[in-house]
Amino acid sequence: MKSTSRTFRLTLRSNPKQIRRVEGLLKRVSEVIPLNEIQMHKLMVAVTEAANNAIIHGNRMDPEKVAKVTCEVAPPWITFVITDQGGGFNPETVSSPLEEENLLKASGRGIFLMKTLMDKVDYQVGPTGSRVELRLNVDNE
Numbered sequence: 001m002k003s004t005s006r007t008f009r010l011t012l013r014s015n016p017k018q019i020r021r022v023e024g025l026l027k028r029v030s031e032v033i034p035l036n037e038i039q040m041h042k043l044m045v046a047v048t049e050a051a052n053n054a055i056i057h058g059n060r061m062d063p064e065k066v067a068k069v070t071c072e073v074a075p076p077w078i079t080f081v082i083t084d085q086g087g088g089f090n091p092e093t094v095s096s097p098l099e100e101e102n103l104l105k106a107s108g109r110g111i112f113l114m115k116t117l118m119d120k121v122d123y124q125v126g127p128t129g130s131r132v133e134l135r136l137n138v139d140n141e
Contacts, residue, residue: 006032010069012051014059018067022048025069033073039138042117043078049110050082050132058084058130076139082132088125 010025012018026043029035035043047069054067065085072079115121120135 005072005074008071008073012055012067012069014055014061014063014065014067016052016055016061018055019048019052022051022069025071029071029073029078033075033078033138035138039136043080043134043136046114046117046134046136047080047082049113050080050134053110053132054082054084054086054130058086060086076137078136078138080134082134083129085129088127088130 008025008028010021012021023044026035026040026047029043030040051067051069055061059065059067062085067085068081068083070081072081111121114132114134117136118134119137119140120133122133124131124133
Protein backbone atom coordinates (compact mmCIF):
# COMPACT_ATOMS: atom_id res chain seq x y z
CA MET A 1 0.00 0.00 0.00
CA LYS A 2 1.28 3.47 -0.87
CA SER A 3 2.29 5.60 2.08
CA THR A 4 1.39 8.83 0.29
CA SER A 5 -0.86 11.25 2.11
CA ARG A 6 -3.65 12.99 0.21
CA THR A 7 -6.43 15.38 1.22
CA PHE A 8 -9.88 15.78 -0.33
CA ARG A 9 -12.42 18.52 0.43
CA LEU A 10 -16.12 18.95 -0.18
CA THR A 11 -18.37 21.86 0.77
CA LEU A 12 -22.09 21.10 1.04
CA ARG A 13 -24.88 23.64 1.04
CA SER A 14 -27.35 23.06 3.87
CA ASN A 15 -29.78 21.11 1.74
CA PRO A 16 -30.29 17.34 2.28
CA LYS A 17 -30.05 16.78 -1.49
CA GLN A 18 -26.34 17.66 -1.19
CA ILE A 19 -25.71 14.38 0.68
CA ARG A 20 -25.49 12.46 -2.60
CA ARG A 21 -22.23 14.30 -3.35
CA VAL A 22 -20.51 12.23 -0.63
CA GLU A 23 -20.48 9.22 -2.98
CA GLY A 24 -18.43 11.14 -5.55
CA LEU A 25 -15.92 12.10 -2.86
CA LEU A 26 -15.60 8.46 -1.79
CA LYS A 27 -15.01 7.40 -5.38
CA ARG A 28 -12.17 9.93 -5.64
CA VAL A 29 -10.71 8.60 -2.37
CA SER A 30 -10.91 5.01 -3.64
CA GLU A 31 -8.79 5.99 -6.64
CA VAL A 32 -5.95 6.86 -4.24
CA ILE A 33 -6.37 4.02 -1.75
CA PRO A 34 -8.09 0.82 -2.85
CA LEU A 35 -11.18 0.16 -0.74
CA ASN A 36 -12.95 -3.17 -0.64
CA GLU A 37 -16.74 -3.37 -0.70
CA ILE A 38 -17.06 -3.51 3.10
CA GLN A 39 -14.78 -0.50 3.64
CA MET A 40 -16.63 1.50 0.99
CA HIS A 41 -19.98 0.64 2.56
CA LYS A 42 -18.79 1.56 6.08
CA LEU A 43 -17.46 4.90 4.88
CA MET A 44 -20.53 5.63 2.77
CA VAL A 45 -22.89 5.08 5.69
CA ALA A 46 -20.79 6.83 8.35
CA VAL A 47 -19.80 9.89 6.29
CA THR A 48 -23.32 10.26 4.89
CA GLU A 49 -24.78 10.13 8.40
CA ALA A 50 -22.29 12.71 9.68
CA ALA A 51 -22.93 15.06 6.73
CA ASN A 52 -26.68 14.59 7.10
CA ASN A 53 -26.47 15.43 10.81
CA ALA A 54 -24.39 18.52 10.02
CA ILE A 55 -26.90 19.79 7.46
CA ILE A 56 -30.15 18.91 9.23
CA HIS A 57 -29.37 19.06 12.96
CA GLY A 58 -26.32 21.33 13.02
CA ASN A 59 -27.12 23.93 10.37
CA ARG A 60 -30.90 23.38 10.57
CA MET A 61 -30.92 23.52 6.74
CA ASP A 62 -30.10 27.25 6.90
CA PRO A 63 -29.18 28.21 3.31
CA GLU A 64 -26.62 30.69 4.65
CA LYS A 65 -24.61 27.90 6.31
CA VAL A 66 -22.46 25.11 4.89
CA ALA A 67 -21.17 21.75 6.03
CA LYS A 68 -17.62 20.82 5.14
CA VAL A 69 -16.23 17.34 4.60
CA THR A 70 -12.47 16.84 4.60
CA CYS A 71 -10.81 13.49 4.01
CA GLU A 72 -7.18 12.75 4.70
CA VAL A 73 -5.77 9.54 3.32
CA ALA A 74 -2.63 8.59 5.24
CA PRO A 75 -2.40 4.78 5.06
CA PRO A 76 -3.41 2.79 6.87
CA TRP A 77 -5.84 5.46 8.09
CA ILE A 78 -8.60 7.29 6.30
CA THR A 79 -9.82 10.23 8.38
CA PHE A 80 -12.96 12.22 7.61
CA VAL A 81 -13.73 15.46 9.40
CA ILE A 82 -17.25 16.85 9.02
CA THR A 83 -18.01 20.34 10.35
CA ASP A 84 -21.13 22.46 10.56
CA GLN A 85 -21.94 26.02 11.58
CA GLY A 86 -24.68 25.17 14.07
CA GLY A 87 -25.08 25.79 17.77
CA GLY A 88 -23.48 22.53 18.85
CA PHE A 89 -24.90 19.56 20.76
CA ASN A 90 -24.02 17.25 23.62
CA PRO A 91 -23.31 13.76 22.20
CA GLU A 92 -23.81 12.26 25.68
CA THR A 93 -27.48 13.28 25.68
CA VAL A 94 -28.33 11.57 22.38
CA SER A 95 -30.70 8.66 23.04
CA SER A 96 -29.66 5.14 22.12
CA PRO A 97 -31.59 3.78 19.12
CA LEU A 98 -31.46 0.37 20.83
CA GLU A 99 -33.72 1.46 23.71
CA GLU A 100 -37.20 0.05 23.28
CA GLU A 101 -38.92 3.44 23.06
CA ASN A 102 -36.58 4.43 20.19
CA LEU A 103 -36.69 1.27 18.07
CA LEU A 104 -39.44 2.48 15.73
CA LYS A 105 -38.32 6.10 15.44
CA ALA A 106 -37.51 7.27 11.91
CA SER A 107 -34.31 9.03 13.03
CA GLY A 108 -31.71 8.88 15.77
CA ARG A 109 -29.38 6.17 14.48
CA GLY A 110 -26.61 8.30 12.93
CA ILE A 111 -24.22 8.52 15.87
CA PHE A 112 -24.80 4.86 16.71
CA LEU A 113 -23.99 3.83 13.12
CA MET A 114 -20.87 6.00 13.00
CA LYS A 115 -19.55 4.49 16.25
CA THR A 116 -20.38 0.97 15.08
CA LEU A 117 -18.79 1.26 11.64
CA MET A 118 -15.67 3.36 12.31
CA ASP A 119 -12.56 2.49 14.32
CA LYS A 120 -12.65 5.88 16.04
CA VAL A 121 -15.24 8.67 16.35
CA ASP A 122 -14.48 11.96 18.10
CA TYR A 123 -16.58 15.09 18.58
CA GLN A 124 -15.65 18.67 19.25
CA VAL A 125 -18.67 20.79 19.96
CA GLY A 126 -18.82 24.52 20.42
CA PRO A 127 -21.26 27.41 20.15
CA THR A 128 -20.27 28.08 16.52
CA GLY A 129 -20.48 24.54 15.25
CA SER A 130 -19.65 20.90 15.65
CA ARG A 131 -16.77 18.83 14.33
CA VAL A 132 -16.99 15.06 13.94
CA GLU A 133 -13.88 13.04 13.14
CA LEU A 134 -14.32 9.54 11.70
CA ARG A 135 -11.32 7.23 11.34
CA LEU A 136 -11.09 3.89 9.59
CA ASN A 137 -7.99 1.69 9.56
CA VAL A 138 -8.05 0.07 6.13
CA ASP A 139 -5.51 -2.57 7.18
CA ASN A 140 -8.05 -3.99 9.67
CA GLU A 141 -10.41 -5.33 7.00
